[in-house]
Amino acid sequence: xxxxxxxxxxxxxxxxxxxxxxxxxxxxxxxxxxxxxxxxxxxxxxxxxxxxxxxxxxxxxxxxxxxxxxxxxxxxxxxxxxxxxxxxxxxxxxxxxxxxxxxxxxxxxxxxxxxxxxxxxxxxxxxxxxxxxxxxxxxxxxxxxxxxxxxxxxxxxxxxxxxxxxxxxxxxxxxxxxxxxxxxxxxxxxxxxxxxxxxxxxxxxxxxxxxxxxxxxxxxxxxxxxxxxxxxxxxxxxxxxxxxxxxxxxxxxxx
Numbered sequence: 514x515x516x517x518x519x520x521x522x523x524x525x526x527x528x529x530x531x532x533x534x535x536x537x538x539x540x541x542x543x544x545x546x547x548x549x550x551x552x553x554x555x556x557x558x559x560x561x562x563x564x565x566x567x568x569x570x571x572x573x574x575x576x577x578x579x580x581x582x583x584x585x586x587x588x589x590x591x592x593x594x595x596x597x598x599x600x601x602x603x604x605x606x607x608x609x610x611x612x613x614x615x616x617x618x619x620x621x622x623x624x625x626x627x628x629x630x631x632x633x634x635x636x637x638x639x640x641x642x643x644x645x646x647x648x649x650x651x652x653x654x655x656x657x658x659x660x661x662x663x664x665x666x667x668x669x670x671x672x673x674x675x676x677x678x679x680x681x682x683x684x685x686x687x688x689x690x691x692x693x694x695x696x697x698x699x700x701x702x703x704x705x706x707x708x709x710x711x712x713x714x715x716x717x718x719x720x721x722x723x724x725x726x727x728x729x730x731x732x733x734x735x736x737x738x739x740x741x742x743x744x745x746x747x748x749x750x751x752x753x754x755x756x757x758x759x760x761x762x763x764x765x766x767x768x
Contacts, residue, residue: 515563518555522564526551526571533572539579542590549595550574559756574598603645610640610647610764617650617768622709624650624768625738632656632730635741636707636722637765638714639757646757648764650741652708653719655726660702664689664727667706668714675715685720687748689727703727718755720746741765 516522527547534541542550553574557565565571575590577598582590616622624635636653639646666682668674674682682705690699705723707714721744729736743761745753 514566515558515560516566518562518564523551526554526564529568529571530575533575534579537576537579539576540582540588540590542575542578542595543592545592546578546590546595549592549599553595553599556759559758574602577601606642606645607647609642610649613649614767623652625652626768627739629735629737631733631735632726633738634722634726634729634736635738635765636719637741637743637761638707638716638719639760646760648757648760648762650765650768651710651719653705653722653726654708655703655705655723655730657701657703657727657730659700661698661700662702663699665702665704667704668710673710673713675713677717678715678719681717681720681745682723684717684748685723685727685746688724688746688750691748692750701731703730716755717745718743718757720744721752 530542530547530550533539550571551564554565554571555561555563557567557570574595578590578594581597581601582588582594585594587594613622617624625633626635632655634653636651638649638651640649664682664686666674666679669679669682689701693699705726707719722742724746725736725742728734741761743755743758745755747753
């Protein structure tokens with residue numbers, strides 16, 4: 514849950530932090546530390562105009578930041594102590610993310626970051642591990658041919674696709690028909706796949722990526738591999754907002 518950022522909610526955050534400090538006999542936190550705490554809350558909310566109301570998470574960061582301040586023999590908790598507490602929390606639960614990054618570096622998980630390829634796009638997915646979320650680039654490919662099968666979702670055919678991903682693919686098909694099949698039947702067979710994805714795919718935020726892959730395959734125009742794409746598509750071809758933007762962007766830059 515979340516609340517809008519304004520003067521009132523920021524004061525409430527400061528009051529909450531002060532209460533935790535008094536109850537647990539922690540170091541006082543300075544203004545820069547409070548600012549870092551609010552930035553962390555904005556990140557949890559996933560929107561620049563919102564603050565997270567996961568107060569148990571915020572309280573834990575206040576306690577852990579005080580620990581790092583005391584360990585550094587400081588009487589006041591500052592920004593660097595709050596940032597240290599946040600970083601340590603991420604590192605404690607980031608084993609899966611670290612392993613995925615290692616597999617990409619070793620070439621076990623195939624991701625191109627140079628050149629251009631026909632029918633291939635770097636998509637972005639977000640994984641939630643308890644309170645920790647992280648992003649992962651995924652290679653999305655399309656193969657097209659003359660036919661009447663329409664858009665084939667390989668994930669759905671192999672029972673690895675969730676309902677919202679299925680809906681996204683159906684919307685994708687609707688967009689293509691509305692755009693390119695007004696005067697004559699749509700004679701197309703196109704298959705799309707998340708390569709090396711074996712544990713299930715859900716969400717519609719890759720629907721725009723899948724359209725680019727299909728259009729690239731049809732036109733034989735190569736797509737740049739040094740960028741990644743995310744965004745939900747509607748039947749009118751408009752790109753819609755999606756979640757997990759921070760994690761998605763960071764994951765591709767790390768690769």
